[in-house]
Every structure is written in C-alpha cells, then in structure tokens.
Amino acid sequence: MKLAVAVLAAALAGTTAWAHPLSPALLDLRESADGLVHVTWKISALRLPGTDLRPELPAHCRFVSPGTANEAGDSITTEWTVDCRPQGLVGQRLGVAGLAGGRTDALLRVALADGRVVQAVARPSEPFVVVQAPARPATVVTGYLKLGFEHILGGPDHLLFVLGLLLLAGGVRRLLGTVTAFTIGHSITLTLAVLGVSKIPPAPIEVAIALTIYVLAVELARGPLRGPTVLGRFPWVMAFAFGLLHGFGFAGALREAGLPAGDVPRALLSFNVGIEFGQLAFVVAVVAAGTLLGTWLPIIAARSRHFAVYAMGALSAFWCFERFAAWLG
Helix, strand or coil, rough: HHHHHHHHHHHHHHHCCCCCCCCCEEEEHHHHCCEEEEEEEEEECCCCCCCCCCEECCCCCCEEEEEEEEEEEEEEEEEEECCCCEEEEEEEEEEEECHHHHHCEEEEEEEEECCCCEEEEECEEEEEEEECCCCCHHHHHHHHHHHHHHHHCHHHHHHHHHHHHHHHHHHHHHHHCCCCCCCHHHHHHHHHHHHHCCCHHHHHHCCCCCCCHHHHHHHHHHHCCCCCCCCHHHHHHHHHHHHHHHHHHHHHHHHCCCCCCCHHHHHHHHHHHHHHHHHHHHHHHHHHHHHHHHHHHHHHHHHHHHHHHHHHHHHHHHHHHHHHHHHHC
C-alpha cells in the first residue's frame, strides 16, 4: 500500500513539469546464489530535456553481459548482468542518480540470494539506500514482541472485548479458561492470515469485530433474573469463536510490518506472545483497579460494572455503523 501511494505521488508530481505524467523509474536487482545479479532498469520515454537518470550500483560490481534495451509504449527497459562477488549486495549502497533533475522518483526492488526482498522509494532528497544485513534472532524476537505488545494496547476494540470477557468470566478458573480460548482462537487465524492461507478483506472483519463486542455487551447486560444464555454458561466457547475474528484483525498490523524472510516462525511467534503479554498486562491493570476501587469507593465500584457494560454496548454499536458505512464506501 505504501509503495502504491509513492507511485501515485510520483506520477502526480510529474504533471507539474510535463504535459503527460512522468512514471517513476524502476531499478530491479535479482541476486542469484552464485553472486551474479540480473539488473532491470526501466525509465519513462517522456523525459525532461537534460535529464540524466542512471542507476548507481556498488563500485565492486562488474559487467558480465552487455545491456539490451527495449522500448515499449512510453517506457524503455534495459537489462544486463553484473558480478558483485565477493562482497555481494548486503551492506552496500545503491540507488539512482539524477532524480532531482528528472523531477521524479524511482522504485527500488532488490531480491537477495538469502530469500529476502528489499523494497524502497528513491527520491531526490534520498536517492540511495543501504541494503541491510539480516536481523539477528534476538533482534527479531524483541522487535516483534514489542510490535505485538503495542498493537494490543493500542487497539481499543480488542481491549474492550477482553474487558467484556473479564466481566463475563467472573471467577479465576473461568477467567483463565476464557482468556486461553480467546488466545487459541486468534492465534489460529493470525497464523493463517499472515501466511496467506486464508484471505479475507479487512473491511468486513472490522465490522465483525465490532459486532462481537456488541454481542458480548448484550450478554453482560442481561439481568440476573433472566439467567445467562449459552454464551454466559460457556464463555470459553464464545471467546474461541470470536477470537477467530479478532485474529484476522491482528494480522493486519503484522502484514503492514512484514515478516523477515527466513525467520517467519520466530517473528510470528514473537508477535503473538507480545499480544498475550499486552493482554495479560491489561487484565492485571483492570483487576488491580477494580480491587482498589472496591476498597476505597465501594458504592462507585458497585455501579461501575453497569456503566462499563452500557458504555461498551454504545461504543460497539457506533463502531458497527461507522465501519459498515466505510465498508460500503
């Protein structure tokens, strides 16, 4: 999505200097296991007078085959092969020179021999990038732990659902079973969605997540004389089923961040554990606050549950309408 926005921005910027939109240049490098790199350089045939866009590769890369140029429509594509042994591309600087004069951007795509794909946008202000080395395992773990922790604590809908589970479960044993079921549910769909096994558009998922909170609020609002429904008697069943939906929501943040090639299981597990840490921290904070409130202000504590439930229902209903309207466009 960010790459698409950059492409659109570059095309719009070009219209201020030319009668036709100037497409961004493309520098695509594909490194093979033997150290050879196939280079594809694509530029627009509509160029400003005096424009000199040229790819800048690491100095140690040597030409292996002469370039072949093909002109198709409004673009010119040149391909050649270079030998970048023994240093390779990792840790090296590359980019596109002449972007300031061309008043355009360039898309950079580097497919490395280790399986990683590096993508960036070279701009006149930043025409070069450095191909970073693979992240160390410890860095992957801490980075994705933090990402999962921050995501759950930054998502009011997910936290509101966890609060509802806390109010519904009541006892410690039921609470542990309910939270565990929710964890198992969202872990399954998070994994399936991130690995591309299950593909569901985010808009209906966001509506469904808001609806799960509303259903939970309705269950919590039932008076004691009416008795609990099946959801109230077996909260872990609802927690598991609704957790499947919330897992797709968690997957959206992880897809935006991306997964490191060659270390997907570690990153996926770390992100999920980070979510659980954030969820646990929230539960502990709510229980501690409730205990203190019950000790110091027992009258307010007795009424706080009703306020929380009706606030949950009102807010989730608003989210349902808001997200459904956004889904319809």
